[in-house]
Amino acid sequence: MASIQLKQVRKTYGKGAKAVDVIHGIDADIADGEFIVMVGPSGCGKSTLLRMVAGLEEISGGEVVIGERVVNELEPKERDIAMVFQNYALYPHMTVYENMAYGLKIQGLPKAEIEARVQRAAGILELQALLDRTPRQLSGGQRQRVAMGRAIVRKPAVFLFDEPLSNLDAKLRVQMRLEIQKLHASLRTTSLYVTHDQVEAMTLGQRMIVMNKGVAEQIGTPAEVYARP
Numbered sequence: 318m319a320s321i322q323l324k325q326v327r328k329t330y331g332k333g334a335k336a337v338d339v340i341h342g343i344d345a346d347i348a349d350g351e352f353i354v355m356v357g358p359s360g361c362g363k364s365t366l367l368r369m370v371a372g373l374e375e376i377s378g379g380e381v382v383i384g385e386r387v388v389n390e391l392e393p394k395e396r397d398i399a400m401v402f403q404n405y406a407l408y409p410h411m412t413v414y415e416n417m418a419y420g421l422k423i424q425g426l427p428k429a430e431i432e433a434r435v436q437r438a439a440g441i442l443e444l445q446a447l448l449d450r451t452p453r454q455l456s457g458g459q460r461q462r463v464a465m466g467r468a469i470v471r472k473p474a475v476f477l478f479d480e481p482l483s484n485l486d487a488k489l490r491v492q493m494r495l496e497i498q499k500l501h502a503s504l505r506t507t508s509l510y511v512t513h514d515q516v517e518a519m520t521l522g523q524r525m526i527v528m529n530k531g532v533a534e535q536i537g538t539p540a541e542v543y544a545r546p
């Protein structure tokens with residue numbers, strides 16, 4: 318596990334006359350083991366910020382520090398991060414087991430260790446009975462659980478979630494929120510979760526970063542955020 322520090326993080330897309338500032342110097346301290354939700358309307362810069370934390374997007378100014386390390390200076394391989402996306406990004410021709418095991422195989426972990434990690438994740442996410450299915454044979458909620466399983470097995474210091482529930486229907490979203498809470502209660506992995514859904518943000522976030530037009534307007538617990546006018 319690790320803390321995440323954002324220090325005057327900035328992002329400008331384009332150059333010269335076409336340059337557009339989309340993130341205007343964001344500061345935030347996310348504690349080790351905390352679950353923090355970044356919430357705000359479409360286009361306010363949530364995804365861009367998350368991608369910068371993940372090291373998938375160049376940082377135009379400032380620093381992202383994870384644990385002791387400045388993310389901007391790390392190779393993608395060195396980043397101890399797992400990301401969960403809304404489109405799941407599962408391999409369609411692999412089974413659930415293989416989808417979860419794949420990244421660990423690439424890392425060269427021993428077979429027994431891979432099997433232990435996949436079985437443990439499958440237990441936490443109640444996927445044991447589905448390990449031999451392919452993604453096509455799963456419901457949307459089950460696919461999203463596999464996507465989370467694939468993140469869990471890597472035992473990363475940090476989880477990043479980019480609107481993971483926005484493709485699910487309302488009933489399933491509520492159910493998956495509970496699962497994500499359960500997951501965090503058992504693993505306590507530092508998590509940064511992006512959504513445009515205020516209810517989701519309030520339910521899941523121990524604290525919230527309220528974004529608007531590239532600025533963090535408020536940072537606090539849901540009670541603190543909604544106590545203000």
Ligand code: ADP
Nearest residue numbers: 330331339357358359360361362363364365366
């Ligand atoms: P959100 O995730 O909150 O919807 P984004 O981070 O996707 O917001 O986008 C923030 C702003 O940056 C938007 O105005 C968007 O149009 C712009 N933007 C995002 N990606 C790019 C890009 N690759 N090139 C130029 N502008 C971009």
Ligand code: ADP
Nearest residue numbers: 412414415418422428431432436447448449450
């Ligand atoms: P290969 O590396 O030969 O392609 P797989 O990736 O299919 O083989 O499986 C690798 C290992 O994972 C094997 O030891 C296999 O027994 C185990 N395995 C595959 N599916 C399951 C499952 N549903 N439950 C438990 N172990 C599995």
